[in-house]
Amino acid sequence: MASSLHRFANPNRFMRLSGAVLPWAAVITAILFPIGLYLALFASPPDYQQGETVRIMYVHVPAAWMALFVYTTMAVASAVALIWRHPVADIAARAASPLGAGFTFIALATGALWGQPMWGTWWVWDARLTSVLILFFLYLGHMALFDAFDDPTKGARAAAILALVGAVNVPIIHYSVEWWNTLHQPASILRDGGPSIAASMLWPLFIMAFAFKAYFVTFLLVRMRSDITAAKLRALRRTQVEGAGMSAATPAAAEADRA
Amino acid sequence: MSSFFRTGLEVARRDVRLAVRRAGDTVAVITFFVIAIVLFPLGVGPELSVLARIASGTIWVAALLAAMLSLDRLFLADHDDGSLDLLLLAPVPLEVIVLAKCAAHWLTTGVPLIVTAPLLAVLMNLNFDGLGALILAMALGTPILSLVGAVGAALTVGVRRGGALVPLLVLPLVIPVLIFGVAAIDAAVIGADASAPLMVLGGMLLASLVLAPWAGAAALRLSAE
Numbered sequence: 001m002a003s004s005l006h007r008f009a010n011p012n013r014f015m016r017l018s019g020a021v022l023p024w025a026a027v028i029t030a031i032l033f034p035i036g037l038y039l040a041l042f043a044s045p046p047d048y049q050q051g052e053t054v055r056i057m058y059v060h061v062p063a064a065w066m067a068l069f070v071y072t073t074m075a076v077a078s079a080v081a082l083i084w085r086h087p088v089a090d091i092a093a094r095a096a097s098p099l100g101a102g103f104t105f106i107a108l109a110t111g112a113l114w115g116q117p118m119w120g121t122w123w124v125w126d127a128r129l130t131s132v133l134i135l136f137f138l139y140l141g142h143m144a145l146f147d148a149f150d151d152p153t154k155g156a157r158a159a160a161i162l163a164l165v166g167a168v169n170v171p172i173i174h175y176s177v178e179w180w181n182t183l184h185q186p187a188s189i190l191r192d193g194g195p196s197i198a199a200s201m202l203w204p205l206f207i208m209a210f211a212f213k214a215y216f217v218t219f220l221l222v223r224m225r226s227d228i229t230a231a232k233l234r235a236l237r238r239t240q241v242e243g244a245g246m247s248a249a250t251p252a253a254a255e256a257d258r259a
Numbered sequence: 260m261s262s263f264f265r266t267g268l269e270v271a272r273r274d275v276r277l278a279v280r281r282a283g284d285t286v287a288v289i290t291f292f293v294i295a296i297v298l299f300p301l302g303v304g305p306e307l308s309v310l311a312r313i314a315s316g317t318i319w320v321a322a323l324l325a326a327m328l329s330l331d332r333l334f335l336a337d338h339d340d341g342s343l344d345l346l347l348l349a350p351v352p353l354e355v356i357v358l359a360k361c362a363a364h365w366l367t368t369g370v371p372l373i374v375t376a377p378l379l380a381v382l383m384n385l386n387f388d389g390l391g392a393l394i395l396a397m398a399l400g401t402p403i404l405s406l407v408g409a410v411g412a413a414l415t416v417g418v419r420r421g422g423a424l425v426p427l428l429v430l431p432l433v434i435p436v437l438i439f440g441v442a443a444i445d446a447a448v449i450g451a452d453a454s455a456p457l458m459v460l461g462g463m464l465l466a467s468l469v470l471a472p473w474a475g476a477a478a479l480r481l482s483a484e
Contacts (some may be wrong), residue, residue, distance in 0.1 A: 082477070130434070134434055141424075144424060145415075148415070148416060154417065157414075157481045161414060162428060165470075168466075
């Protein structure tokens with residue numbers, strides 16, 4: 001396990017590998033989103049109770065799944081970074097957290113838009129909504145802590161510890177609809193006895209979920225690659241500046257020699 | 260094992276002694292707690308029924324914010340004068356020291372907050388039936404604030420202007436304390452059974468007692484590198 005992990009710790013190998021995966025992920029995202037949105041917004045039937053507003057669900061549910069999935073990814077990456085001092089894992093956690101914050105925000109915003117016609121209110125303080133809002137704040141804190149240190153490796157380690165502490169929230173969010181009597185409806189896909197929604201709605205939902213996931217993979221890789229490239233550029237510039245400083249010192253020395 | 264305990268006790272005793280000799284810090288935190296509560300009747304209006312309704316929530320919110328104010332002194336003074344490096348070198352696990360410092364922090368801020376809270380409950384016209392639940396909930400909840408707060412304080416110990424960052428890191432994590440603390444008081448006020456939210460608070464206290472020293476110690480080791 002550890003040795004196979006270390007094979008990916010090399011940023012150059014990661015750059016090669018991610019360079020091969022990235023176009024595929026991007027193409028899959030570009031294909032799945034139009035199909036999913038068409039099916040969700042036009043081709044799928046309106047709900048017998050919710051009417052057309054059910055279409056908000058096709059964005060809301062995948063975004064909410066991704067909000068949790070990204071945090072879990074981030075927590076796993078943080079654990080790997082802390083335990084094996086894995087540099088690429090730090091970069092992954094850093095790259096993931098703004099994406100996760102974005103998904104969480106989309107889930108909260110679309111939930112509010114759906115809640116207004118369905119529940120008659122934009123927001124209720126039930127356990128599911130509150131715990132997702134806390135998740136949003138955790139993402140913000142993670143991003144802030146990452147950038148708070150002068151030394152980026154220290155920021156990465158501190159943020160990793162915070163990500164692991166915040167991971168206690170993930171099961172709370174997942175089970176909040178079962179533990180508490182929430183206005184938010186309980187899970188209808190991942191439940192005992194199979195999904196409780198019709199296949200004509202399930203398919204668009206799954207395609208949208210895969211589209212979101214492919215989008216996440218694409219942008220995670222783009223952000224990680226640009227992070228690594230930026231670090232390389234910084235290192236190059238530093239050696240250049242040091243080299244320039246040395247050559248600036250030499251003419252004076254040469255002159256002194258001549259004199 | 261017993262040497263762990265003795266060292267931990269010694270660290271806690273030192274922190275308490277320092278806090279007692281610099282009592283101004285504790286007084287400032289408690290004064291903040293009182294003033295924050297006094298602002299509510301002035302802002303919301305002095306209608307007693309309204310104050311009674313919001314009493315439990317405002318007291319808890321003010322206690323949370325007051326605890327945030329006091330967190331920077333957990334590790335920052337030790338970091339600045341170098342004694343944190345000596346504590347890191349001590350021949351006991353750092354987790355024990357973090358736990359001891361949390362205990363000292365609770366004794367010097369949590370306990371004064373608990374003592375002050377009933378007084379503020381009177382100012383806020385909280386029903387007397389809720390008083391017992393208020394004290395119990397705060398007795399279970401304020402140690403969580405110290406423990407989770409210690410993680411945030413340890414994470415930001417090497418950061419310039421880390422003080423502004425601590426509430427951003429800690430407050431989201433202690434929201435459950437607020438929710439169940441208020442739920443316990445509100446249940447007692449209407450004469451219902453408050454034991455369920457109190458038990459949840461107790462569970463959170465046990466969990467943070469186990470987990471927070473590890474996270475705090477990891478963060479302190481990081482700051483020393």
